Amino acid sequence: MATMHDVANLAGVSLSTVSYALTGVRPVSEKTRARIQAAMDQLGYQRNAIARSLASRRTHILAMLFPAIERGLSGTALEFVTSAAETARERGYHLVLWPVNDQEGHETRELLQQGLADGALVMEVRLDDPRVALLHEVGTPFTLIGRTEDPDTLHYADIDFETTVRDALDHLTALGHRDIALLSHSRASLDAGYGPTVRVGAAFERYMTERGLSVVVRHCDESADAGRIATAGLAASHPRVTALMTMNDAATFGAMAELLERGKRIPDDMSVLSIVSSPRVGALSHPRLTTMSAPGTELGRLGVTSLIAQIEGTGATALHTLIPCRLDVQSTTGPARLPMNHTP
Amino acid sequence: MATMHDVANLAGVSLSTVSYALTGVRPVSEKTRARIQAAMDQLGYQRNAIARSLASRRTHILAMLFPAIERGLSGTALEFVTSAAETARERGYHLVLWPVNDQEGHETRELLQQGLADGALVMEVRLDDPRVALLHEVGTPFTLIGRTEDPDTLHYADIDFETTVRDALDHLTALGHRDIALLSHSRASLDAGYGPTVRVGAAFERYMTERGLSVVVRHCDESADAGRIATAGLAASHPRVTALMTMNDAATFGAMAELLERGKRIPDDMSVLSIVSSPRVGALSHPRLTTMSAPGTELGRLGVTSLIAQIEGTGATALHTLIPCRLDVQSTTGPARLPMNHTP
DNA sequence: TTGTATGCGTTATCAA
DNA sequence: TTGATAACGCATACAA
Secondary structure, eight states: OHHHHHHHHHHTTTTTEEEEEHHSSSSHHHHHHHHHHHHHHHOOOOOOHHHHHHHHTTEEEEEOOOOTTTTOEEEEHHHHHHHHHHEEEEEEEEOEOOOOSSSSOHHHHHHHTTTSSSSEOOOOBBBBHHHHHHHHHOOOOEESSSSSOTTTSEEEEOOHHHHHHHHHHHHHHHHOOEEEEEEEEEEEHHHHTHHHHHHHHHHHHHHHHHHTOOOOEEOOOOOOOHHHHHHHHHHHHOOOOOOOOOHHHHHHHHHHHHHTTOOOTTTTOOEEEEEEHHHHHHTTTSOOOOEEEEEHHHHHHHHHHHHHHHHHTTTSSOOOEOOOOOOOSSSSSSOOOOOOGGOO | OOOOOHHHHTTTTTTHHHHHHOSSSSOOOHHHHHHHHHHHHHHOOOOOOHHHHOOOTOOOOOEEEEEOOOOOOOOOHHHHHHHHHHHHHHOOOOEEEEEEOOOOOHHHHHHHTOOOOEEEEEEEEEETTTTHHHHHHHHOOOEEEOSSSSSTTTOEEEHHHHHHHHHHHHHHHHHTTOOOOESSOOOHHHTBBBBBHHHHHHHHHHHHHHTTTOOEEOOOOSHHHHHOOOOOOHHHHHHHOOOOEEEOHEEEEEEEEHHHHOOTTTTOOOOEEEEEEHHHHHTTHHEEEEEEEEOOHHHHHHHHHHHHHHTTTTTSSSSSSEEOOOOESSOOOOOOOOOOOOOO
């Protein structure tokens, strides 16, 4: 590969002039700029990214920290990753994947201290995530995808779970539903302080209470079977429930299967609304699932934008961004059955 | 951050001795090695990745080339990416994502020539993929995830579609099915030379013909609706079909919905076997889908291993790897209905 | 077994 | 407007 040295020789200028023509931090006359451009074209010159990084102390590499999560990353995670990588590309950055989940953060610290990345995107954030302290200590700029318990001083992009739940309940109550149950992620995820589980649970409780409605919540693992079992339990303990708000794709499909098997019609006997999901998943079900789709693409874009803003010191971007899920009404939500229907 | 210089000073040795202690390419006495180690511990020293790359002319960075595909990457793509990133990590490499799909390869070439990556993993390979020539020209080692038409001289890891189709047909014919239809990806993907579509189609035709069975193939877009329409058409044109072999998750769910709506029982009236899928997707359906799962995790691991072997010149690894999908029998495949059942 | 010195390909400082 | 030249932090050939 041709180097800057070669370009300088061919163009008959000094090496530094070539550099300045490239970076633009110093004026270069139109004439010499043209000569340099011609030399670069002729040689097919490309700046060496590594040498550039070493000299400028900026790698233009962003690291994505994601704990290799046991339940596997969700479908929207792929959208998120793709979107983040694309945004980085457009802005002249590279996205590297760091699938580390060391409890003590040893490996994460080592990676950070090698100076490969200019900043980090933190995924699967828990309410008391220890990586925040680590990143502060190492001095690496970062943006959370998610939020800790008290994230006021941090940069983050997250789903607006409060608005999402409110919109979901608005949709259901407008259809006449008053007995609504929440089918959520596992209890383990709740105990671990997993943001979505905690925040959706809290918002559900708050909004239902505000409307004078009773709060019914079921946690279950990410599997269709777990969803079936939870639904069966719900049918026994709360027979008056007419709508299910779910946040657990696999369990949602299991729940619908169980309902159908019990002779329930969807949505006539039971409405199902799946939040933090996606129309693509919704399209797999029959009848087609009404969903509220996670803004994976937007979060990827915003997270990278926020991170680059920190790195480059352009403080124009908002520190905090919250985006609600978008409602996509399909065929699993409908008017609540009339009260006379469920008297014996 | 502490540099090697600092470590050398603190340990009272020369800079190069520290370097050799780290790389191990030159013997270092136990005594000085211990002193160096102590100094490194005290300073919390980490080698600077960029400086190392510049001096050694090896970045330990692998690039993953994936065209931002219109239909979106499949669910197993996420498994693949995660697995590749993890394998890279374990081996001391980093995986960067390059979501580029420029027809002429200009952007890809620029990226490659910047010298950021030691090698490339090529995804979404088409039969006549132009990136192969590009990579050869630039001189970047690469491994295909997929295969071109004539990949004998190339390194690749791919799904063994031939074996997959054979195993699928073995399963179905063992159940007595003889009228089997293939529901595949879109015709557009076939025309574009998309490997899975082409190879599965060819294998299906070959094996069915070998068994003296008629070849029925339907292509449809990646949507449940498209699957429904295709299934409806199939019911009209080929009413004797008793088994559907599908390779198109969304369409498969649509097909099953259509069948149920037409009063068909699964698997009593129609068996459904979804290949190049995953048990996780299969678990979403009711009844639970019999699948053949794509070896995403294995391909990610093998692809990275093969690439690193090329980069490091350890030719021990196989040039070519083909892994068939694994059959996971669930509830949508069963004995073919008896012939007497479909006489009027 | 260890030390010295050069180079990797840029950026950026200091002069002119 | 341009040219030397010193970092950047490490790997490695050459000496000792």
